[in-house]
Amino acid sequence: MRIPDHAVINETVAATRALKKPWARGLVNAVLRKIAADDNAPERSVELPEWLQAAIEVTFPEQADALTAATTERAPMSLRVNVRRTTPEAYRSRLTGAGIAFETGYLPEHLVLDRPVPARDLPGHAQGLVSIQDAGAQLLTRLLPEGLDPRARILDACAAPGGKLFQLAERLPDAELVGVERSPERLTTLRQEAERLGHGAVQLVQGDATGRDWPGSEQSFDLILLDAPCSGTGTLRRHPDIKILRRPEDLDSYHALQLSLLTNLWPLVKPGGTLIYCTCSLLTRENDEVIDAFLETPHAEGQPPAPAGNLDLPTGVPTRHGWQLLPLPAGTDPPNLSVDGFYFARMTRREKAR
């Protein structure tokens, strides 16, 4: 929504040719011009639907007003320097040389731009020196279990477009990484990202992580990341269309899918290993309630999960089973900690039956 109206209109009209729908050219042009000329047309200030407003108020009574206000703001643009290809210092000099102002983040490789720029204008983007990744997503590295073997076997079960998987590849260069993705189109994007960033050693496979019919599932993992499909309600600053498109009944479908993924993947965690469940949702139905339902499920081999009670991140709030990052209005947090609304829960597989 930062692209000028005339560019949006031209590009969208041009897309009718690419889509082989030349008859739609005049219609698309007329509709978009009318919207652009209408001062009352909805923009990012679209109100939250009642059901979502109510769910946020119930879950975060203290922060609900701030969370609602933040949904109309523009999210900051946050970068992750690819430490396998350059150093944070060298990349900061490249940005300064290109006249792009930034602040340093809470991790050495994390930078926050003063103003967003197109990816193609980032120095070395095509050469894989840097990725665009939200500050909250980057906090995943704070959740890695202490004493994780640098050569650990790690699965990202819902991997595309690869932000967290390639962050792990950069942090843990000797780890054996497997990324599973159900959508063939998104797998293609994932492969392109692996090539851009130089992460050819990461094994990328197409598969449905609610089942075991994918290469790699015959062995267990020291760490599994389940970054589950969700309502995206923690990312309303970036995706205001969610306010219009999401329906309350979607939450039950997501809950069922999240629980099915979690239950299927759990037996693939080595005894003593860890599973990190995360979503970009603010809603307890997709977060703590999924963990509640999972803890009630009988588990194979008498090795039930032990949720970590001691998650501690530089921003956000603890929940019953995990930690919730909150997207608050600018100025509430230091800019380098302005985050999308992520939920993280970490569970360890016990070595022996209780």
Ligand SMILES: C[S@@+](CC[C@H](N)C(=O)[O-])C[C@H]1O[C@@H](n2cnc3c(N)ncnc32)[C@H](O)[C@@H]1O
């Ligand atoms: C929240 S996104 C993952 C984001 C990614 N981890 C990152 O950090 O860039 C969820 C992904 O899971 C994929 N997905 C959905 N259902 C799946 C399933 N049953 N098995 C594997 N992948 C699935 C979606 O296509 C989507 O790419």
